[in-house]
Structures are given as structure tokens and as C-alpha cells.
Amino acid sequence: MNIGDAAKASGVSAKMIRYYEEIGLVPKAARRGSGYRDYGEADVHRLRFIRRARDLGFAVEEIGELLALWSDRTRASSAVKAMALSHVEDLRRKRDEIDGMIATLEGLAACCHGDDRPDCPILEELATETAPVGPPPGPPRFGRPGGRAPQRS
Amino acid sequence: MNIGDAAKASGVSAKMIRYYEEIGLVPKAARRGSGYRDYGEADVHRLRFIRRARDLGFAVEEIGELLALWSDRTRASSAVKAMALSHVEDLRRKRDEIDGMIATLEGLAACCHGDDRPDCPILEELATETAPVGPPPGPPRFGRPGGRAPQRS
DNA sequence: ATAAAGTTTCCCATCATGGGAAGGTCAAGG
DNA sequence: CCTTGACCTTCCCATGATGGGAAACTTTAT
Structure with missing residues (x-):
């Protein structure tokens, strides 16, 4: 072959x-x-x-x-399971990070009237001098712990 | 500075x-x-x-x-909003892909007794000759459409 | 015999980030 | 004044997984 x-x-x-x-x-x-x-x-x-x-x-x-x-025919299935679950943890972390980005962006986009006018809360947020604000209406505030957003395609 | x-x-x-x-x-x-x-x-x-x-x-x-x-002081806020929402779409795709992986892995891990014995459905699944099976118990089957899993850290 | 398709190795590019070396600059303390 | 340490400069290399492409070779089909 x-x-x-x-x-x-x-x-x-x-x-x-x-x-x-x-x-x-x-x-x-x-x-x-x-x-x-x-x-x-x-x-x-x-x-x-x-x-x-x-x-x-x-x-x-x-x-x-x-x-x-x-x-390895003598492997313990627990070893494989542990790898799988630890990987699931990694994946969950990544997903949560992405979810945070989505929540923030959707919140900002919802505040942006999105017409011909130039004023845009999305850019204002990115340009804010101090800390990010995120979506104003109450729900679960997304808090990135710290450090860089690692990988993204 | x-x-x-x-x-x-x-x-x-x-x-x-x-x-x-x-x-x-x-x-x-x-x-x-x-x-x-x-x-x-x-x-x-x-x-x-x-x-x-x-x-x-x-x-x-x-x-x-x-x-x-x-x-650009004369930008239309709609342009920014469009970028933001298109990016949200990208993020959602990535998240869904990750969610699919999580679902599959959790399903497999749930089937794995995870003890000293060597038989492990996780490895069996990976080694299956034909198509992947995923978590047997009913709920939403995860179907990757096709093509490579693109980026991962 | 010739053309097309497949294979080999080798090098380069991606994307965003960091590490490290060799050498120049600046500020504080003696 | 001189040393020391912290900072800056540029340059090269590495990451991870993947693809693109060139030049040369082999196999297969016409």
C-alpha cells in the first residue's frame, strides 16, 4: 500500500x-x-x-x-479514563473562555444601534481607559481571570 | 516612555x-x-x-x-457591529466543536469502568474499524460534519 | 515510448508568542 | 569617574499542526 x-x-x-x-x-x-x-x-x-x-x-x-x-494489553482502564477526563477539563476551560468572549461581544453588539451613525459602544469599550465593562444588563458577568487569551485559530 | x-x-x-x-x-x-x-x-x-x-x-x-x-470618525456603527457579530459566529462554531468533543469524551468515559482492568471503551472507540459511535445512551448525538478538527491549543 | 499520476526529500509559511544571545544605554550608588 | 544592574536594541530560533510547492524519481496506463 x-x-x-x-x-x-x-x-x-x-x-x-x-x-x-x-x-x-x-x-x-x-x-x-x-x-x-x-x-x-x-x-x-x-x-x-x-x-x-x-x-x-x-x-x-x-x-x-x-x-x-x-x-499495552495490561493497561488499567483507569489510566485511559483519567487522560480522557483531564482532556475534558482542558476542553471545558477553552469552551468557557470562548463563551465569555461571546457573552461580552453579544452584550456590546446589543448596545450598538448598528446604523449609519458613527457612535459605537463596541469601539468605545475597546478604547476604554480603565477596565472592560461587558454587557451592562445584569446576568452572569464574564470574568477572564488574567493572562493572555492563549490560542485562537 | x-x-x-x-x-x-x-x-x-x-x-x-x-x-x-x-x-x-x-x-x-x-x-x-x-x-x-x-x-x-x-x-x-x-x-x-x-x-x-x-x-x-x-x-x-x-x-x-x-x-x-x-x-475613522465617520465610520458607520453597523460596520463595527457586523464585524463583532461575524466574529461571534466564528466563536460559536469553535465552541460547538469543542462541545461535541466534550460530549463524546464524557459519553465514552462514562462507559469506562476506570479500574485496574484493561478493557476500556475509550480505546476501543478510537480503535474501531468503522465509524465512531459516541455515547450510546440516547441524548443528542454529536455529529462532526466532516473535515479536520482545525485548531486546538 | 510517453504522459500522467504518485512518491521522495527539502524548504518555506502560517499565527501569535516567547526565549535567548550579543551588544548598546541609562540611572543610581560608590 | 566608574561600576553595576536594569533596561533597550536587533537577530535568530522555537512552538504545533498543517499545508504549499519545487526538483527529482517511480510507477502505471495509454
Whole structure:
């Protein structure tokens, strides 16, 4: 099986397959006489595993751990569960951060009449000298704890 | 004002201030005889604006547009509102994607007894030959439409 | 035999951020 | 006056996961 076929079969692009090999996430593929990489069912299986884990938001490094657990027949399921739940915590943090942004922006947008006139509470808020205000009407105030907003696409 | 003071006053690191200057997000700072950059209140004000916008998840390029609107006294507030709401849409998409991951992972984790035994539905799911199954008990099934999970920290 | 499609490696780009080195500048204290 | 430490400058490198593209080679189909 060529890399292209393995890519189609696993849903991982050929580029990424080579990358995963380079960083050691997957073992070095066998080579044919021509130098072409040669893949079997087991490799595709492994790649599919990786792709699924990526879809669930696991970082490549974490996937390495998952793969290790996967190939360890004596693993304790608690170890896997712990990884999963810890990852869920990460995801929740990110989601909450995004929710905070959404709440603030919607609050501001709701205050903005959004017509031809130039005065706009959104810009005013961004330009405020002091601390941010957020949506004036009561509900749950969003408070970013501190530090930079880390990643965003 | 030195760059360090501007950094403290604005909440943008000195590194990033130089970077923003380099990419043209902020105008080239005035220089003193020594070569040191020199900042005034207006510069700090602008940097603070940028930082706030970053905190709301705007990309640097979008912030450039926001700054342009900000400095355009004749802007229509509708333009700003449109940017804000379009960004909210982006954020919502990301959040929903994360929510899907959380739902799937929690469903799997709930099925995993999480003890010493090696059998683990989480790994089984990742290793499944066919399509993912997700949390078996009824509720809203999470369906990722297709394509890669794009960014994750 | 030739053309098309697939593969190889290598380099570059992204996006926002930080680390660190080598060297210049400034302010305070002796 | 000189030293010391804190600050500044530029330049290069790294991150994480992904893609783009070039130049050269192999395989496959016509």
C-alpha cells in the first residue's frame, strides 16, 4: 500500500503521515525497493486511531500516550479514563473562555444601534481607559481571570 | 516612555509591541537619540485597544480593521457591529466543536469502568474499524460534519 | 515510448508568542 | 569617574499542526 492509499484509508493526509513518522508518533514505515513507503492494515489502523484522537482534540503528544496505552494489553482502564477526563477539563476551560468572549461581544453588539451613525459602544469599550465593562444588563458577568487569551485559530 | 513602561501600562508585552510594529499593526514608534522607542499616552491607548480586542479573540488582522474603524470618525456603527457579530459566529462554531468533543469524551468515559482492568471503551472507540459511535445512551448525538478538527491549543 | 499520476526529500509559511544571545544605554550608588 | 544592574536594541530560533510547492524519481496506463 502506498502512502496515498493509506492516507485515503485512514483519513490522515500523506503530509501528516510523513510528519507523524518524523516526530516518532508512528514507527518508520517499511520501504520498497523504489524508496516508496509501504503500509499494511495495522499501519492504517494506527493512523485511523490517531485521526480519531485528533478529532477529539487530543494533542499529538497525548496521542502518543494513548497509543502506548492502546498497545499495552495490561493497561488499567483507569489510566485511559483519567487522560480522557483531564482532556475534558482542558476542553471545558477553552469552551468557557470562548463563551465569555461571546457573552461580552453579544452584550456590546446589543448596545450598538448598528446604523449609519458613527457612535459605537463596541469601539468605545475597546478604547476604554480603565477596565472592560461587558454587557451592562445584569446576568452572569464574564470574568477572564488574567493572562493572555492563549490560542485562537 | 520606554517600551517596558508602555508594556506595563497597556498589558501588551514588549516583544509583542515590537512585533505589532513590525507587521504594521501599530505605526513605527518614535525613537530617541539612543535608539530607544518612545511612547506616549496615545500609543498606550492604542495598545490597550489591541489587547482588549485580542482578549475578545479577534485575530490580529481583524484588529487592524477595528483600529481603522476606530480612527475613522465617520465610520458607520453597523460596520463595527457586523464585524463583532461575524466574529461571534466564528466563536460559536469553535465552541460547538469543542462541545461535541466534550460530549463524546464524557459519553465514552462514562462507559469506562476506570479500574485496574484493561478493557476500556475509550480505546476501543478510537480503535474501531468503522465509524465512531459516541455515547450510546440516547441524548443528542454529536455529529462532526466532516473535515479536520482545525485548531486546538 | 510517453504522459500522467504518485512518491521522495527539502524548504518555506502560517499565527501569535516567547526565549535567548550579543551588544548598546541609562540611572543610581560608590 | 566608574561600576553595576536594569533596561533597550536587533537577530535568530522555537512552538504545533498543517499545508504549499519545487526538483527529482517511480510507477502505471495509454
